[in-house]
Amino acid sequence: MAGLINHLNAIRNFFDTGATRSADFRKKQLQLLKESIRKHEEALSNALFTDLHKSKEEVWITETGMVLSEINACIKSLDEWMAPQPVPTNFVNIPGKSYLLPEPLGVVLIIAPWNYPFQLLFMPLVGAIAAGNCVVLKPSELTPATEKIMGQIIAETFAPNYVLYAPGEGAALIPELMDTFRYDHVFYTGSTAVGKIIYQKAAAQLAPVTLELGGKSPCIVTANAALTVAAKRITSIKFSNAGQMCITPDYLLVHHSVKEALVRQLKATLLKFYGEHPITSYDYGRIVNNKHFNRLRNLMEGQTILHGGEHNEEELFIAPTLIDTPSTEAPIMKEEIFGPLLPIIGYENDAEALAWIRQNENPLALYVFTSNKREANQWLQQVPFGGGCVNTTAMHYLNKNLPFGGRGNSGIGRYHGRFSFETFSHTKGVLKARTWPDIPLAYPTLKGKLKTLKRLLG
Numbered sequence: 001m002a003g004l005i006n007h008l009n010a011i012r013n014f015f016d017t018g019a020t021r022s023a024d025f026r027k028k029q030l031q032l033l034k035e036s037i038r039k040h041e042e043a044l045s046n047a048l049f050t051d052l053h054k055s056k057e058e059v060w061i062t063e064t065g066m067v068l069s070e071i072n073a074c075i076k077s078l079d080e081w082m083a084p085q086p087v088p089t090n091f092v093n094i095p096g097k098s099y100l101l102p103e104p105l106g107v108v109l110i111i112a113p114w115n116y117p118f119q120l121l122f123m124p125l126v127g128a129i130a131a132g133n134c135v136v137l138k139p140s141e142l143t144p145a146t147e148k149i150m151g152q153i154i155a156e157t158f159a160p161n162y163v164l165y166a167p168g169e170g171a172a173l174i175p176e177l178m179d180t181f182r183y184d185h186v187f188y189t190g191s192t193a194v195g196k197i198i199y200q201k202a203a204a205q206l207a208p209v210t211l212e213l214g215g216k217s218p219c220i221v222t223a224n225a226a227l228t229v230a231a232k233r234i235t236s237i238k239f240s241n242a243g244q245m246c247i248t249p250d251y252l253l254v255h256h257s258v259k260e261a262l263v264r265q266l267k268a269t270l271l272k273f274y275g276e277h278p279i280t281s282y283d284y285g286r287i288v289n290n291k292h293f294n295r296l297r298n299l300m301e302g303q304t305i306l307h308g309g310e311h312n313e314e315e316l317f318i319a320p321t322l323i324d325t326p327s328t329e330a331p332i333m334k335e336e337i338f339g340p341l342l343p344i345i346g347y348e349n350d351a352e353a354l355a356w357i358r359q360n361e362n363p364l365a366l367y368v369f370t371s372n373k374r375e376a377n378q379w380l381q382q383v384p385f386g387g388g389c390v391n392t393t394a395m396h397y398l399n400k401n402l403p404f405g406g407r408g409n410s411g412i413g414r415y416h417g418r419f420s421f422e423t424f425s426h427t428k429g430v431l432k433a434r435t436w437p438d439i440p441l442a443y444p445t446l447k448g449k450l451k452t453l454k455r456l457l458g
């Protein structure tokens with residue numbers, strides 16, 4: 001972008017005027033954003049169909065509807081979130097008052113990926129606006145139709161010294177965006193590999209980060225699972241957006257006693273959801289580009305296919321595919337699949353299932369299907385993961401009362417609802433003291449006061 005540094009400096013200057021701090025300003029911007037999204041809803045839907053073959057219903061559930069609902073929640077709760085929050089005052093500071101005072105961070109950079117190109121850029125934007133920041137938005141270049149409409153929405157709604165839209169190819173643009181300007185926070189969603197680059201750039205400026213990354217999220221189906229429901233809830237999420245979802249079940253670990261029955265149910269469910277020819281299905285998506293198509297085709301190579309496997313490069317189509325027990329060394333069990341391929345692995349006992357999970361880094365999500373409470377709790381406790389569900393998949397993402405984020409290699413930090421507000425705010429700890437009484441104990445000379453000090457401050 002020509003003159004980028006001048007734009008960034010203009011944003012800093014605007015933030016410094018204090019204009020973004022009041023609740024009225026923030027609510028007004030959120031309202032304007034809501035109106036603009038509504039105005040462009042159809043164009044957004046068409047763009048997401050062009051880029052990823054998403055139906056308008058899917059766009060509503062996973063993109064626009066989510067963002068509009070987040071805006072509504074922020075407008076409704078903003079006064080409460082912004083209010084100073086009293087906390088108890090410790091003995092030596094009595095009769096003072098202590099409280100937490102949230103304030104905007106300043107200028108924040110938000111970088112998004114292509115799989116939910118609108119939602120993953122605008123959800124953090126909503127939180128950043130609600131918290132009173134100025135924002136620089138870097139969308140993914142891999143979904144160009146959506147990138148264009150999002151640019152229109154931002155340009156029509158906000159002045160560029162408040163919210164700046166900075167599209168471009170990541171590897172070229174990120175150094176320009178990050179090397180010469182210090183952000184007060186960098187919020188990145190995308191692959192772990194690029195996350196490390198972003199983290200290093202932020203570290204050079206001592207900028208705090210939120211990293212929403214990926215990983216291999218396991219889904220465990222125990223001998224005590226309700227199989228028909230499990231098959232539906234695994235299939236509908238795993239093959240939504242052709243499997244290009246960060247919290248999709250990456251692979252299944254199924255107790256050997258129910259593996260055959262589950263595979264039967266999964267096949268029947270796939271036929272019911274997407275028909276004999278998923279390439280013609282209204283509900284089935286496409287792979288984002290040839291690079292990812294070929295990556296997925298290579299992952300399938302040499303595997304035992306239980307169902308699916310058809311593909312068509314011209315259409316960027318890969319059928320929903322069930323794969324039987326890859327070797328632990330196969331690339332499909334080493335890297336995040338991020339596509340419509342579902343390895344199904346039978347296990348004899350929990351230790352064996354745990355060993356499969358421990359082959360990889362901490363997952364972003366964990367799912368366990370079981371009707372046994374003790375068994376569910378055991379799985380929730382023994383695996384470190386970002387967030388997850390019992391007896392369903394991915395639905396925790398839709399609950400704003402739950403923080404969303406990863407752990408270790410799957411991410412740093414969290415957001416959604418109030419957690420977004422907190423991520424994009426700094427909380428000042430403030431003590432308001434009284435001028436009376438003015439107890440001489442804390443003033444020099446301290447000589448001879450040790451016993452009393454130990455009693456009061458111990």
Ligand code: NAD
Nearest residue numbers: 112113114139140170171174190191194212213214215246
């Ligand atoms: P990506 O890391 O390739 O791209 C994300 C962003 O980084 C894009 O804006 C891109 O332009 C930029 N970028 C790409 N290469 C860069 C480079 N060399 N230097 C600087 N910036 C660069 O990720 P992706 O392929 O768009 O998305 C897929 C990944 O994102 C998967 O691993 C998935 O699990 C993860 N993801 C995570 C979440 C989450 O919420 N945790 C959500 C969606 C996707």
